[in-house]
Amino acid sequence: MATPHWLAWQLPPCEAPDPGVPTAARGWWALGFTPCVAILEEALVLEVSGTLRLWGGLPALRTRLHHAAPGAPDVRCWAEGATAQQALALLRLQLRDRRRPACVPHDLPLDTLSALRPHAQALAHLGCRTWGALRSLPRAGVARRFGQDCLTAMDQAWGTQEQAWDWLQLPEAFDLQLELPAPVDSAPALLQYGQHLLDALQAWLRARQQGVLVLELAWQHALRRVDGQRLPDWQSLVLRTAEPLRDMAHLRRLLSERLARQVLAAPAGRLALRSRQTAPLHAGTRGLLPPAAGVDDCPPGEPWHQLLERLAARLGAASLHTPELHADHRPERMQRWHMPALAQPHRPLSAAARRMPPSSGAPVQAGGSASDDGACGNKRAALWPGWLVRPPQALRLQGDRPLLHDQPLVLLAGPERIEAGWWEPHGGEHGQGLARRDYFVAHNALAGWVWIFRDRASGAWFLHGVYA
Structure with missing residues (x-):
């Protein structure tokens, strides 16, 4: 022993x-x-x-x-x-x-x-x-x-006689209340008095090696009636996080954003903090942006899930969409958007999606979406552009040469053949079906470098991407 x-x-x-x-x-x-x-x-x-x-x-x-x-x-x-x-x-x-x-x-x-x-x-x-x-x-x-x-x-x-100890025990769920020293009639002021509850929550989460996913902040009204109308005993707000969270500074910012838009029905006399859902805390997350090279005191980037939570608290959860990789060779179908972002479960990628090589991208038109991935297992995906045009823009022809801005395009690389979507009915789901395309990298003086394809079924040419 x-x-x-x-x-x-x-x-x-x-x-x-x-x-x-x-x-x-x-x-x-x-x-x-x-x-x-x-x-x-x-x-x-x-x-x-x-x-x-x-x-x-x-x-x-x-x-x-x-x-x-x-x-x-x-x-x-x-x-x-x-x-x-x-x-x-x-x-x-x-x-x-x-x-x-x-x-x-x-x-x-x-x-x-x-x-x-x-x-x-x-x-x-x-x-x-x-x-x-x-x-x-x-x-x-x-x-x-x-x-x-x-x-x-x-x-x-x-040390010659044993002592019976009353060891500290953690409750299974965090649920603590705090009596306010005076009635509080401003929602943002509630957070000033709730710091002791946040400190206790952080200690509870550390001891359980967990992070909070759903948190409820509630306050009890000091009045029973206002203008003759009976009030409920408690009023509350529920905060959801994208990932298990134990950073109290970030959690305080989220609560502050929500409370700034909250109106108290009556002055509050008691404050409660409850954990509705927790999960094991993963060891660290990557920053949204890496620190600058060679700068020792550069602060790390903000983690992605914290940015989502802060934007959801400020703009509303329904305003945020999150992308999910999808195993499909068609560039415009390689990702799907889900809403709300915070409610989207974290699912592992399929084997096909994991093989897709990443590339940077962003929308270039309203409703357009950048391709975050290249073709499955295709080494030529490095030539794909970072910006997609959605829907693809039809090009006029001069003889058999496609035009853009009324100037002929010079084909510099290609063709790269893509055939996909045979499992979808023609015009089904998203107005698509079997796609049979030959992609080319093209250029002219006005348009610069662009990514175009020829539809093999109709012979028509389309603009599908631009290079920054």
Whole structure:
């Protein structure tokens, strides 16, 4: 059995307990490192001997705890000991700017153990000022003079007697309420008072290694009636995220966007925060834009899902569409758009879609869509343009040569033959059916470089893409 090893961390000072927010919530974050977490007076104590190997040893765990603990890094105080009481005693000495004794626990001062503080002066008259000095006295005399509780506390602190701990437990779902100090009649002001709830939510998510997908912020009306109309007890808004989220700064921005457009039916007297749906948190996401090359202090790009959430909060979820790759050789059918973007489930791509080589693109006409992919397994897809014209634009002919801007086009590369859509009825679904096309890269002085094709069934020519 591993030798017990305890860490003690000073809980941040709290001016007044928040009704509805349990004291235990201040220690939820530590449950992500060890299941043995308890609150001992003014400190959070962790028994870490069983999880040291998981974190790569004590030095690595110290570093992780130092960065994960709430509060400013320069004021976080940690102490270690063979028992929780020894770690707490060393933490108290550290906060008093006193040195660590040469021999622990023998040289620890009596006043660092709470059970001995009421008797510290009487014991000092007997010449006992340290734990070791008290332990050397006859136990029967100490019990008669100072009570059995002093001996029990000393044995537990010394590690010779087991102590029953009330370990912190995480609730299965996050649902906390906060009593507001005064009625709030502005929706944006609710977020100022809800910071304690957001902090507790972040600790809960960290301990469960999860991110939130659906969150509900609710407020209770302080009035029962307004202008003779009876009000419901609670009013709420539901926030949905594109991916599991644990970044409270981003979550606060999303709530702020939503609350800025919210009108309270009456002043609010109570605030509640509930997690409606969570999911395991994946390790990191790529930025929307990479940092500039050679610039060390360049901030990383905003993750895609965070941009979606912020735009949905500002513009409405129905305003956003999201693309999905589709296994089809026809360039205009290689992606489909779904709405709303946040409600679109994350589905793995088909084997055919994964083989499509990516290319950049954007719409060039209203209703047009850029091709994000080349043909399945086609090495010539590197010659495809980044901008598609939808629908393809019919070209006039001069003899057998296509014209664009009344000038003949010179065919420079091609043909590249594409035949697809045979499984669709002619003119079905999207007005398409079997597509039999020969694609060419063409050029003239006015149009520049363009991508055209000849329909093999009709012999007509069409403009389908332009090169930036």
